[in-house]
Amino acid sequence: MPVFLTTAEPDFETAFAALLSAKREDAPDVDAAVAAIIDDVRTRGDAAVIGLTSKFDRLDLSPETLAFTQDEISAECAKVSDEDRAALELAAERVRAYHDRQMPEDARWTDAAGAELGWRWSPVSAAGLYVPGGLASYPSSVLMNAIPAKVAGVERLVIACPTPGGAVNPLVLLAARLAGVDTVYRIGGAQAIAALAYGTATIRPVDKITGPGNAYVAAAKRRVFGRVGIDMIAGPSEILVIADRDNDPDWIALDLLSQAEHDESAQSILVTDDAGFGRAVAAAVEKRLETLERRAIAGASWRDYGAVIVTRDLHEAAALSNRVAPEHLELCVADPDGLAERITHAGAIFLGRWTPEAIGDYVGGPNHVLPTARSARFSSGLSVMDFLKRTTIAKMTPAALAAIGPAAERLAISESLEAHGLSVRARLDQLNRREAQ
């Protein structure tokens, strides 16, 4: 059974603090192994990547077979059923439409001093997307990572996806094709991250690497950060559901379980203003756990990290949710928009009783790569912004420099940066000479 807390009880604050600070993930320390793999790939290039793929994925590749050919991809895509293809196409279309709206605008203006100022957005030139192999090889994640990159205008987009023993998920290749990915490499692990960051004779380096992966992939991404950009290092997934008594307990139970079934370290929290409803949901979870395919995983997550919290009212529920800063937040209440006004920290909000979180995982449109482990306090989900960068622009006229240059010179002197001041002064002196003529 998960913890059952009531805010009205005197020891609530202690118990809630314990819930907030529970360490849900014990990542193995693979940093030394990863450092050695990266060095190997930097030194020996393709040979290292091929050797490590043979060792870890039991797959013998050559430089010519590191990437799938377009024909191989077509053959795999042909295996996908019409129904699955239609679902993936709908998802791709909706995710693209949502992310199209995220494109930020350039700006340029002239201010009162006569200075022209502004900024300009430009895409990262090349991006690499990591896609895990095996069970965690999710076609939906391919769409969620690749589509924002293409919308941003990334010229060259590649995927690294291990294919243990040669096995590949056709839906992953179809998702890659629908999203406009250029090349799919049959490689994974730290060796794939190293190859994408540093390049080999066959694999061109990229500027940004995104996508989830195991402890080796995460450690490798941390190590190559700086050389290339990376996205966040995702932790185990979370959902917090705020629900009043007017919900079907089974619906809410399924929403909680759809997070719990991801991973034994996932966390599902129900916050309700009705203790009876809280108990009914907990009972519905137990009932569903009797038959759920992934009941071992979901059951462990719910037992170890799940929680039901009963609050005095829904405003208190919103305040608690802000302290959790959940990755996913469902507001299953009569006035979800009103309650959303009180939410300050959450990765994604699902409004109302008809918006199960799973909609957002696939076809809603917003990205499903979201900040975990309370990092919604300071970070955002994946978006086109992750594949763009801003260049600021300034252009002075002689008059603008005359107006604001003396203040720059003054501040440079106060910071003991003489050449800074002189670079302004030399130009101001020229203006003064012109005027004197």
Add this chain to the structure above:
Amino acid sequence: MPVFLTTAEPDFETAFAALLSAKREDAPDVDAAVAAIIDDVRTRGDAAVIGLTSKFDRLDLSPETLAFTQDEISAECAKVSDEDRAALELAAERVRAYHDRQMPEDARWTDAAGAELGWRWSPVSAAGLYVPGGLASYPSSVLMNAIPAKVAGVERLVIACPTPGGAVNPLVLLAARLAGVDTVYRIGGAQAIAALAYGTATIRPVDKITGPGNAYVAAAKRRVFGRVGIDMIAGPSEILVIADRDNDPDWIALDLLSQAEHDESAQSILVTDDAGFGRAVAAAVEKRLETLERRAIAGASWRDYGAVIVTRDLHEAAALSNRVAPEHLELCVADPDGLAERITHAGAIFLGRWTPEAIGDYVGGPNHVLPTARSARFSSGLSVMDFLKRTTIAKMTPAALAAIGPAAERLAISESLEAHGLSVRARLDQLNRREAQ
């Protein structure tokens, strides 16, 4: 003398690649020391911070004197000359006006399926700004970090600034006051970062930490990342100037030196389509180096990492600049806007002969915290976005769920995530029952 390269020469590519990959910074490995300091602050709180401040800064504090009082700040601010105050006020006003324009907009729309989608921006609740003590204590950096945070709407903004032996720069405190900083702590080093990230009895934790610092500060920021957000870890500064022959060589020399004087690891590169002009600038640099206050630093930077590159034309110059992806880029040419069209990677562009980079350090308006070490390929300068996060929003109606839910269910099944599918199916079944009635 710096390297002097010509693109027309056969060995250019090799020499340019060497310039690109030159390692300019050899950061000492202080990670173990920093880990111990962070543990100490987490365990002993204020007592650890006070002890470490006594040891490293030769300053004895108590919980009551960790922060400056408002009266103490007022007394320091009163020491600033009217001229310096006016310059700082002009800078603050211009930086605020620029960053005001960066505020992104919320969005909400209903799509063809009847789904309401959108996003909402919200500020980080509390941010901490690190300000180095001693020589590198720059009031301009206080403005550049604090103003975007306040524009974003950060509620609580604090500074940690070591005051070795009690010495403080009055301009730093004035900049903090002008920017609206709430509290200034007299602490520095890894202990300050640990206190800001984890909190002590006296110091409340923040959600995001920004600002430059020494190797200890940088290592501490890396370690607390995840617990809180951090900005980039800045490397040594760079400038690349593209200049034609119609510039005063002395102006360009001063622009190059204004980067070189920051740090022996700074890098200044001139790219010109005129070899004679390149030689004239190199000569002007040598002449200025005879008298410049910081000639030891600037001379070492110019000698070790400086470069003059002669290209066939300005288009080739732009292409080379894109490979460097410089932090600062000056376009001192007849048509700077035209040439800027060809620039794909740069932190900040300074257009035309009347826009020395130093203007951007102080009073231009754009931020002077910019991506170094070629990271402009994938990242941007500091902005209000660093203090905001985006929450995505989705709201389904029964009709919208009926339209797109089956595709979500289908994809959930293909990913073997049964509860995901059931959470959608339970709702669809209810709709079907309604219709059947």
